[in-house]
Amino acid sequence: MSCSLPLRPRPPFNLLALVVCMATATPALAEDTEPATATPASGVIELGATDIINTHLGSTTEGSESYTSGAMSTATKLPLTQRETPQAVTVITRQRMDDQGMTSINDVIRATPGVYLNYNDGPGRQTYTARGFDIDNLMYDGIPSGYNGVSVGAQPNLAMFDRVEVVRGATGLVTGAGNPSAAVNLVRKRPLAEQKVTLTGAAGSWDDYRGELDASSPLNGSGTWRGRVVTSYNDANSFVDNAMQRHGLFYAVTEADLTDSTTLTLGFSNQKDKTNYFWGSSMVGLDGRHLHLPRSYNPGTDWESKDQEINTVFAELRHQLANDWKLQLNANYAEQDxxxxxxYQSRFTPDQRLARTIYKATYDEKQAGVDAFASGPFQAFGRTHELVVGASKRIYDMTEQQYSPYNQSGYPLEAGKPDFTKLGSATQAVTSQEGVYVTSRFSLADPLKLIVGGRLDWYDYDDRDGEGDYKVTRNLTRYAGLIYDLDQHHSVYVSYSDIFTPQSERDEAGTPVRPIVGKNYEVGIKGEYFDGALNASAALFRVDQENRAVQTSTAVCPRGLNQCYEASGQVRSQGVDLELQGALTDRWQVGAGYTYARVHTLKDDNNPGSVNQRFDTDVPEHLFKLTTNYRFQGDLEKLRVGGTLSWQSRLYNDIELADGNNYRLQQGSYAVTDLMAGYQVNQHLDLQLNANNVFDRKYYSSISSSYQYGGDNYGAPRNLMLTAKYTF
Structure with missing residues (x-):
């Protein structure tokens, strides 16, 4: 006989039935389907053979009701489960996004273990930090895209994504150039095989209203041509006086099975964002202390605005070859205006009088990326191994127009809108990067796997309006991971990965200093339970960032340079990463993680006093994040409840005052609690209430680093969001 098991795990008391079933099973062919019969002599029921079905989750998370996923390829391009991936990884699934009411990438970052959402440059100029380093790439369906949250970085609208995969540490094998922080891969929704339409309406505190339509359907009788459209619009005010934001999205994707082995996907998205509260943060006093202003205080003006429109087209071609090999081509092109x-308020005036710094610029950003690879198994030394070979190219083209006046020393605090005029001609810079890569997973023995990979990159920065050009030729990025299966549920691993960051600073010869190299060393243990429906991991990591540009003591630099540099600065991040994600039972989902990362300076000739000191004190060393959701049974089976607890350790900055003394400005450790309750009225209508910061914890999400300009930003007070979803 053989056993048929459900996709989702049953409560622990069903494990006994599973063990008995597997222990008594005998091999049977799929076509053997004799009915169950009773043997009178023994009184024992003899079960007919049934099929053993695949119980593993797929990579697509929509409809799985799960907080974890199956195979993912963000780390190495190989389709590996989380247990098979020798790095710390997290998947924020569609179910988790919906349960927590996530609408933007900021919400994902806030929920992801080991990643910190940083507002130091203003409430709408967010940066993302992992293991002490800023994330400077976002990936879309595996294609890297440059991200600069301080200037034009947009917050991708989550309505068009199935999941977000996050790999922490150095990820140069898949991203090319960047920081040794994390790869954040947003995977778009695809058309469904069946017709489905979902209408969503939401209303929340501070006049926060959102509407969404998600419609998918086969477009021909055979189902070989499918389409999907997602539209969303959000109109919201804020707990901050006179602050508002508007977000609009249109997303369309079609998928066609050209042959039995070839599938083509084409898509387009248009996203528009507008806000008038993004730069100005609250000041601290001349003594460096918090002013403890009301949370509703708005330090900005009514003429401020940040407007963004992004148009994106993308394509994917998948072709299945013989012997389980496949070819895949992905392309992405985006334009942002x-x-x-x-x-922002400032004290750059000679008498330290409170004034205003003003600024205007327009940005024309174009990004293009293409990635092509072949992957499949091969035989060697009597065992089966896997190989990926590919090539990629990406182009980042930025044209920036500055406006006058840019006044940081005394624009009147209460003055009206300035008369901005163009300041000279627009500037343009084009960055291109080409790479070839290879990754292989070798089966050294049944329990032992070795992953090795390498990438060669050609990087070119072209300053179209100056002499700031620089290149990096044939940079080698390396990857290695060794995974040993302790038993059917647990594996231990050790891995090394690196990444490079080109630098524009020049040495005494007038040439750019060599790139920064970020090296990630990691050792850990992973567990996989209920056929992959629950994943657990524990890791120790160390990240060394070497070759940071440090100014030399040379009095006179050649070629008219004001300063010369050498590649000698070093920073180290080390710590622990713990995570649990997935199903404890078939009705109980959990996502939890704790991260400790101590980041300190190893070498800095410009500032010897910083050696062995914290590298960035306004990023917490400890992060703990827990979210859970439980669906009741019996008479309460339509009800579900959940909650989120986020805790972080203290932030501080040593502020140098006008009199030469220092004051340590702090935000102590704090926890924020969110709650959720949902009710499935019928098969079509679902209601959900999210209550955020239920204990109304008052805290600063970021703090100032100077008394001359603001950096204090409050976290949101208690707020509610009611969501109704109708599906047919």
Whole structure:
């Protein structure tokens, strides 16, 4: 006989039935389907043979009701489960996004273990930090895209994504150039095989309203041509006086099975974002202390605005070859038009009088990427191994127009909108990167796997308006991971990965200093339970960032340079990463993680006093994040409840005051609690209430680093969001 098991795990008391079933099973062919019969002599029921079905989750998370996923390829391009991936990984699934009411990538970052959402440059100029280093790439369906949250970085609208895969540490094998922080891969929704339409409406605190339509359907009788459209619009005010934001999205994707072995996907998205509260943060006093202003205080003006529109087209071609090999081609092109017009309060005046710094610029950003690879198994030394060979190219083209006046020393605090005029001609810079890569997973023995990979990159920065050009030729990125299966549920691993960051600073010869190299060393243990429905991991990591540009003591530099540099600065991040994600039972989902990362300077000739000191004190060393959801049974089976607890350790900055003394400005450790309750009225209508910061914890999400400009930003007070979803 053989056993048929459900996709989702049953409560623990069903494990006994599973063990008995597997222990008594005998091999049977799939076509053997004799009915169950009773043997009178023994009184024992003899079960007919049934099929053993695949119980593993797929990579697509929509409809799985799960907080984890199956195979993912963000780390190595190989389709590996989380247990098979020798790095710390997290998947924020569609179910988890819906349960927590996530609408933007900021919400994902806030929920992801080991990743910190940083507002130091203003409430709408967010940066993302992992293991002490900023994330400077976002990936879309595996194609890297440059991200700069301080200037034009948009917040991708989550309505068009199935999941977000996050790999922490150095990820140069898949991203090319960047920081040794994390790879964040947003995977778009695809058309469904069946017709489905979902209408969503939401209303929340501070006049926060959102509407969404998600419709998918086969487009021909055979189902070989499918389509999907997602539209969303959000109109919201804020707990901050006179602050508002508007977000609009249109997303369309079609998928066609050209042959039995070839599938083509084409898609387009248009996203529009607008806000008038993004730059100005609250000041601290001349003594460096918090002013403890009301949370509703708005330090900005009514003429400020940040407007962004992003149009994206993408394509994917998959072709299945013989012997389980496949070819895949992905392409992505995006254009962003952005206008940044704002101000912040400052004390750059000679008498330290409170004034205003003003600024306006427009940005024309174009990004293009293409990635092509072949992958499949091969035989060697009597065992089966896997191989990926590919090539990629990406182009980042930025044209920036500055406006006058840019006044940081005394624009009147209460003055009206400035008369901005163009300041000279627009500037343009084009960055291109080409790479070839290879990754292989070798089966050294049944329990032992070795993953090795390498990548060669050609990087070119072209300053179209100056002499700031620089290149990096044939940079070698390396990857290695060794995984040993202790038993059917647990594996231990050790891995090394690196990444490079080109630098524009020049040495005494007038040439750019060599790139920064970020090296990630990691050792850990992973567990996989209920056929992959629950994943657990524990890891120790160390990240060394070497070759940071440090100014030399040379009095006179050649070629008219004001300063010369050498590649000698070093920073180290080390710590622990713990995570649990997935199903504890078939009705109980959990996502939890704790990260400790101590980041300190190893070498800095410019500032010897910083050696062995914290590298960035306004990023917490400890992060703990827990979210859970439980669906009741019996008479309460339509009800589900959940909650989220986020805790972080203290932040601080040593502020140098006008009199030469220092004051340590702090935000102590704090926890924020969110709650959720949902009710499935019928098969079509679902209601959900999210209550965030239920204990109304008052805290600063970021703090100032100077008394001359603001950096204090409050976290949101208690707020509610009611969501109704109708599906047919």
């Amino acid at each position: 952005a206008m940044f017009r704002g101000s």
